[in-house]
Structure formats: C-alpha cells, structure tokens
Amino acid sequence: MSGQDNALDIAVQQLDQVAERINLDPSIHRRLRRPARSYIVSVPIRLDNREVEVFEGYRVHHNTSRGPAKGGIRYHPDVTLAETTALAMWMTWKCAVVNIPYGGAKGGVACNTKVLSRGELQRLTRRYTSELINVFGPQTDIPAPDVYTNPQIMSWIMDTYSVSVGYAEPGVVTGKPIAVGGSLGRNEATSRGCIFTIYSLLRRLNRKVEDQTVAVQGYGNVGYHAAQIIHDDGAKVIAATDSKGGVFNPKGLDPRALARYKEENGSVVDYPGADSITNEELLEVDCSILIPAAMENQITQRNADRIKADIIAEGANGPTTPAADEVLFERGKYHLPDILANAGGVTVSYFEWVQGLERYFWTEEEVNSKLKGIMDRAFDEVWEMAQKEKVTMRMASYIVAVRRVTEAMLLRGLHP
Numbered sequence: 001m002s003g004q005d006n007a008l009d010i011a012v013q014q015l016d017q018v019a020e021r022i023n024l025d026p027s028i029h030r031r032l033r034r035p036a037r038s039y040i041v042s043v044p045i046r047l048d049n050r051e052v053e054v055f056e057g058y059r060v061h062h063n064t065s066r067g068p069a070k071g072g073i074r075y076h077p078d079v080t081l082a083e084t085t086a087l088a089m090w091m092t093w094k095c096a097v098v099n100i101p102y103g104g105a106k107g108g109v110a111c112n113t114k115v116l117s118r119g120e121l122q123r124l125t126r127r128y129t130s131e132l133i134n135v136f137g138p139q140t141d142i143p144a145p146d147v148y149t150n151p152q153i154m155s156w157i158m159d160t161y162s163v164s165v166g167y168a169e170p171g172v173v174t175g176k177p178i179a180v181g182g183s184l185g186r187n188e189a190t191s192r193g194c195i196f197t198i199y200s201l202l203r204r205l206n207r208k209v210e211d212q213t214v215a216v217q218g219y220g221n222v223g224y225h226a227a228q229i230i231h232d233d234g235a236k237v238i239a240a241t242d243s244k245g246g247v248f249n250p251k252g253l254d255p256r257a258l259a260r261y262k263e264e265n266g267s268v269v270d271y272p273g274a275d276s277i278t279n280e281e282l283l284e285v286d287c288s289i290l291i292p293a294a295m296e297n298q299i300t301q302r303n304a305d306r307i308k309a310d311i312i313a314e315g316a317n318g319p320t321t322p323a324a325d326e327v328l329f330e331r332g333k334y335h336l337p338d339i340l341a342n343a344g345g346v347t348v349s350y351f352e353w354v355q356g357l358e359r360y361f362w363t364e365e366e367v368n369s370k371l372k373g374i375m376d377r378a379f380d381e382v383w384e385m386a387q388k389e390k391v392t393m394r395m396a397s398y399i400v401a402v403r404r405v406t407e408a409m410l411l412r413g414l415h416p
C-alpha cells in the first residue's frame with residue numbers, strides 16, 4: 001500500500017481513537033468515518049505536442065455541517081482518491097479547531113507539474129474546474145492552493161468559474177493573486193500561523209526564539225516562509241530539504257538566499273557553503289525545532305525514536321503516523337499537530353473569502369493581527385485540553401474539533 005493510501009487509514013484511525021476517548025455518539029462516529037461525497041473526473045487536455053492526455057482528478061467533501069466545503073487542490077503524481085479523502089477529513093478538523101465556519105474538502109489531480117508547460121497547466125486547471133463547475137461555488141465549495149498549486153492556478157480557477165456564471169466571482173476560490181481579489185498575507189499565512197503556534201509554545205516553556213535552531217523539511221511555500229519568518233525573529237535555520245535532497249549548516253543558513261538558489265537551480269541541493277543532507281537525515285538533525293512541511297508519512301515507527309528536536313511543528317498535512325505519535329509523546333516531545341499548526345492557511349483563506357464576498361479589502365496588519373488572535377486562542381484551547389485530559393496535543397486538537405463538528409451535526413439533525 002502506498003503512503004498516500006495509508007493516509008486514509010491513518011485519518012480514520014485518528015477519528016476512531018478520539019471517538020473512543022470522548023465516547024462519541026456512534027451514529028455521529030459512523031457518519032464521520034466516511035466522506036459526504038466524492039467526485040472522480042477525467043481531465044483530458046491537449047498537450048503542446050498536439051496529443052491528448054487524460055489525467056484523473058478528484059474532489060472530496062468530508063463534512064459540511066459547519067459551513068461550505070473548504071480545502072486545497074493538490075497537483076502531484078501520487079494523488080489518489082484515498083489520499084484526497086484523508087486530506088478532506090483533516091480539513092474538517094482543521095476548520096473546527098480554529099473555529100472558522102467551514103466544512104472539510106480536498107481536491108487533486110494526479111499529474112507531474114514539473115513536466116507540464118504553463119499552457120498545459122492552464123488547460124488542465126480550466127478543464128478540471130469545468131468538470132466540477134456545479135460543485136464549486138462561493139456558498140458550496142471553495143478551493144485553495146495545496147502542494148504544487150499556486151496563486152496563478154487559483155486565478156485560472158476563478159476565471160473559469162467567472163466565465164461560466166457571467167461575472168467576476170472572487171468568493172469561489174482563495175489563495176488568489178492580490179490583483180484579482182486575493183488577500184494580503186495569504187501567501188505566508190500557513191507559515192505565519194505555524195510560527196504563532198510555536199511562539200505560544202515557547203512562551204509556555206519560557207524559552208526564547210533567539211535560542212532556537214530549526215530544521216525545515218520541504219522548501220515550498222510553507223517551508224520557505226516558515227524558515228524566513230523564524231530566521232527574521234532571531235532563530236537559526238540550520239537545515240532545509242526539498243524533494244531532491246537538502247543542505248545543512250550548523251552555523252545557520254540564509255533562508256532568502258537559499259530560496260533564490262532554489263529558484264535558479266530547481267532545488268536547494270548543492271547550495272554553496274553547506275553540507276549535503278537527505279530528507280531522512282534532516283528529520284534526525286540535532287536542532288530544537290523540526291518543521292515537517294512536505295508530505296505525509298515522514299515521521300514513522302522507523303525513525304520516531306531518533307528525532308532529536310524537542311518541538312515538532314507540522315506545517316505539512318499528515319507527516320506523522322499514529323505509532324510515531326505515541327513514541328514522541330513517551331519521549332516527552334512537544335508536538336504541534338497539523339490540524340492546529342498549519343491551520344493559518346485556511347484561516348486567512350477564510351479572511352480572503354469574507355473580503356471577496358464583501359468586496360471590501362483589509363490591510364496586511366489587520367489580516368496578520370486577526371490571524372494571530374485566532375491561532376493564539378486555538379493554541380490555548382488545545383493546550384488546556386491536553387493538560388486537563390493528559391493527552392497529546394493531537395488528541396487534544398481532535399477532542400476540540402470533533403466536539404464542535406458533533407455539536408453542529410446534532411443541532412442540525414439528520415435529514416430527512
């Protein structure tokens with residue numbers, strides 16, 4: 001079984017564990033174990049060589065009791081329906097932990113963006129959107145960026161939808177460029193939110209950011225901005241990797257220079273003045289904060305007992321398996337789970353959606369201070385729950401989230 005399919009088993013297992021812990025109503029539990037609806041679409045496009053290639057696309061709504069379906073779209077060769085379902089489920093909990101009025105969704109197309117031209121990528125995005133034109137909508141399902149999708153792709157989704165309804169509709173998608181109704185601060189929001197949760201933790205532990213050393217797995221939007229923000233605040237970023245490998249320098253790396261190097265060379269690999277390091281080695285680097293910001297299934301039973309960082313902040317979705325969670329908990333690690341630590345992205349997506357619906361836009365300071373308010377409150381609620389119940393931060397986040405979703409489901413009742 002591939003790591004991607006395994007993600008769904010893990011997501012369901014996490015739900016089962018919290019259900020047992022909080023004595024969840026079995027009828028609610030039964031409903032939450034499955035997605036509300038799943039779409040599989042064929043995405044045929046004409047390649048630049050005039051041949052037609054057919055890609056497979058998905059969109060899954062896990063639960064919409066608390067609001068419209070919300071979640072990103074992933075373009076990756078390993079995307080499957082099962083993985084998309086797991087990611088949709090995690091979106092339900094994520095939106096509930098930070099208490100924004102959305103249900104959980106995710107989408108994806110199994111494709112390799114590295115071999116597609118800009119024209120091919122645009123045709124793929126427009127056709128995927130067209131296939132789901134009756135699914136997407138500002139009141140029903142609002143996509144956003146995820147792995148290997150970006151503001152330009154969101155702009156094509158916005159345009160395809162707008163052409164179909166006959167007017168510009170910024171509320172149909174988030175993570176758009178500013179010029180077409182995006183929000184200031186959205187691009188860095190996942191990282192900023194992740195850093196806010198780390199700072200809340202450092203305050204509780206009476207530690208200073210200047211004393212921290214940081215390793216970042218994944219140097220995409222989330223990993224890069226996290227490195228840059230924490231570096232600017234005085235921490236030392238000592239290791240970073242991307243899908244091809246990475247670099248390590250105990251004296252510290254310059255996150256911006258590293259990003260420029262990646263831009264020019266396609267990878268952080270062989271960045272001058274640093275040692276080479278693999279993705280596996282990065283996870284075991286001697287540092288105080290580890291930020292997995294790449295893919296699922298990175299910290300597993302195989303390596304959990306070798307993780308040296310004592311703070312793990314999950315910028316990625318699903319980087320740690322339940323078995324590894326237990327090992328890290330027993331070893332006394334401070335573990336900020338994905339549904340809390342990376343919820344800043346969807347939180348600012350929510351701000352972008354609100355601004356788009358009102359056609360009234362906020363300053364970057366407003367966005368960032370409202371994001372801080374939401375992340376700090378969510379951290380405090382989860383922290384108190386973890387102390388009270390003597391459970392992991394992940395279990396505490398799930399207790400908060402599943403209770404919120406359950407309350408909405410019970411209040412709304414079962415239709416018909």
Ligand code: GLU
Pocket residue numbers: 070071072073094142143144145146147174317342343345346347349
């Ligand atoms: N793809 C991001 C996530 O996993 C953002 C989702 C959104 O903004 O809707 O949280």
